[in-house]
Amino acid sequence: MWAESHLREVTSMQQREPTERPPGPRGLPWLGKALSYARDPVAFAGSMINGHKPIGHIRSCGWSFYFLSTPDAVEEGFIGKARKSIKAPFLRGIDEVLGAGLLVAEGDAWRKQRKLVQHAFMPEQVLSWLPVMSRRCDVVLEGWDVTAPIAIDQAMMSLTLDIMSHSILGADLRLAHGSIKDAVDEIAKFFEFVVTPHGFLLRKFPTPARSRFLRSARVLDELIYRLIEASLTAAEPQPSLLTRLAHAWRDADGDFERKLLRDDLLTIFLAGHETTALTLTYALNLLAQHPEIQVRAAAETAGVDVVDYALFSDAAKLPLVRAIIRETLRLYPPAWIFAREITGDDTLLGYSLPKGSVIVTSPWWIHRQQEVFPEPDSFKPDRWSGGLVERLSPGTYLPFGIGPRRCVGQLFAEAELVVALVGLLKRFGFQKTTDALPRLQPAITIRPRHPVLLRVVRNDGLNRI
Numbered sequence: 001m002w003a004e005s006h007l008r009e010v011t012s013m014q015q016r017e018p019t020e021r022p023p024g025p026r027g028l029p030w031l032g033k034a035l036s037y038a039r040d041p042v043a044f045a046g047s048m049i050n051g052h053k054p055i056g057h058i059r060s061c062g063w064s065f066y067f068l069s070t071p072d073a074v075e076e077g078f079i080g081k082a083r084k085s086i087k088a089p090f091l092r093g094i095d096e097v098l099g100a101g102l103l104v105a106e107g108d109a110w111r112k113q114r115k116l117v118q119h120a121f122m123p124e125q126v127l128s129w130l131p132v133m134s135r136r137c138d139v140v141l142e143g144w145d146v147t148a149p150i151a152i153d154q155a156m157m158s159l160t161l162d163i164m165s166h167s168i169l170g171a172d173l174r175l176a177h178g179s180i181k182d183a184v185d186e187i188a189k190f191f192e193f194v195v196t197p198h199g200f201l202l203r204k205f206p207t208p209a210r211s212r213f214l215r216s217a218r219v220l221d222e223l224i225y226r227l228i229e230a231s232l233t234a235a236e237p238q239p240s241l242l243t244r245l246a247h248a249w250r251d252a253d254g255d256f257e258r259k260l261l262r263d264d265l266l267t268i269f270l271a272g273h274e275t276t277a278l279t280l281t282y283a284l285n286l287l288a289q290h291p292e293i294q295v296r297a298a299a300e301t302a303g304v305d306v307v308d309y310a311l312f313s314d315a316a317k318l319p320l321v322r323a324i325i326r327e328t329l330r331l332y333p334p335a336w337i338f339a340r341e342i343t344g345d346d347t348l349l350g351y352s353l354p355k356g357s358v359i360v361t362s363p364w365w366i367h368r369q370q371e372v373f374p375e376p377d378s379f380k381p382d383r384w385s386g387g388l389v390e391r392l393s394p395g396t397y398l399p400f401g402i403g404p405r406r407c408v409g410q411l412f413a414e415a416e417l418v419v420a421l422v423g424l425l426k427r428f429g430f431q432k433t434t435d436a437l438p439r440l441q442p443a444i445t446i447r448p449r450h451p452v453l454l455r456v457v458r459n460d461g462l463n464r465i
């Protein structure tokens with residue numbers, strides 16, 4: 001069925017003159033569908049993706065958006081056009097805090113940074129952080145007070161903040177957690193506004209939110225610069241990513257700019273801490289809704305030592321824990337939408353694609369395609385047994401993105417998620433406090449709008465989920 005519709009898609013592409021626009025709604029003059037997007041971004045993306053396959057078009061606030069909705073279309077857009085596209089204009093709006101860091105850099109500057117950062121995230125380097133990840137998990141989780149329900153989203157932010165501080169920055173920042181968390185929250189709130197088409201146009205206005213954002217960026221700035229200097233001058237620096245990157249920059253470029261190292265570290269810190277915290281939050285919430293799966297997962301973790309490198313080289317180990325992570329990232333991909341701007345006139349799937357057009361896709365909706373994932377809205381980790389992940393093409397399952405700009409921290413994230421989930425399930429059982437699913441706030445990432453409260457019980461050898 002899928003092959004048939006693909007054949008129809010290709011045939012109709014070949015018959016079309018590359019001058020037409022793909023189908024799509026029109027909306028209001030100039031604004032297009034900006035108001036529908038602002039009201040409910042996820043539903044709007046869903047209407048574009050599910051309503052116009054393989055490609056839908058909308059003009060809004062001066063931009064032409066092309067929504068890509070089948071795996072082939074996504075691969076053609078994000079891999080095929082990778083050399084002819086740059087990050088979307090709205091994401092570029094966050095360069096005020098990320099500077100020229102990896103997430104927003106382009107061209108040769110991006111290639112140089114990507115090579116250095118990718119090297120620092122090689123598998124053996126990531127494995128060398130397992131002991132520190134595991135130790136930090138022990139310290140943080142041992143301190144939990146479980147006498148009342150826990151806001152699991154905030155608890156996961158603290159956990160990943162702690163793990164990232166030690167492994168990425170090589171520092172114990174527990175005393176500064178409060179101010180870092182406030183700064184990250186303010187920055188995230190401002191990004192929520194900036195990444196919409198209308199917000200992007202208004203981002204330089206001197207609003208109170210903008211002043212709070214700039215103040216928060218300064219807090220993180222001071223911290224990172226202090227840590228960079230400490231790492232470069234220490235006789236025995238911590239074996240952190242910061243140290244590795246600082247030395248790699250110095251070797252590659254004797255008089256490297258501190259500012260660029262700061263930009264990359266802050267990018268990695270911000271890109272890595274919230275995404276992993278959200279994945280853990282959604283995973284625990286799903287497990288609390290599905291106690292039978294939680295009991296099986298807890299049994300799988302009993303007696304497991306996460307500082308066992310074989311866990312990560314042997315895909316047969318911890319199959320259910322891995323499947324839970326994959327299924328969570330399928331249903332709740334934290335980076336739920338991403339986009340590129342096309343840098344020269346082109347064509348895509350037989351349609352014209354003028355310079356400045358923005359191609360968009362949404363893993364949230366791509367991951368809910370019935371043909372690939374039967375019962376797409378159900379949490380079914382067992383669907384991942386039998387080698388499903390190897391059979392999927394890059395445009396079918398893309399929680400870590402697609403093409404040359406895909407997530408550089410994927411291995412780190414996967415290791416951290418396994419270590420944390422094993423640590424959590426070994427110690428605790430998680431029970432829901434409500435049947436309602438969390439209401440979500442989509443921006444660059446999709447986060448819960450309100451605290452996700454779970455009752456937490458200590459495992460005492462018996463499973464008390």
Ligand code: HEM
Nearest residue numbers: 102103271272275276335338399400401405407408409413
């Ligand atoms: C579950 C966790 C994570 C998810 C779902 C995730 C997802 C993504 C996605 C979808 C992109 C590509 C965005 C685009 O194409 O526009 C990306 C890029 C990136 N991610 Fe992650 N990420 C995760 C964790 C991490 C971690 C732990 C780090 C670092 C420690 C990290 C660092 C980055 C960086 C630096 C980029 C930019 C890469 C480039 O443009 O070359 N991410 N991530």
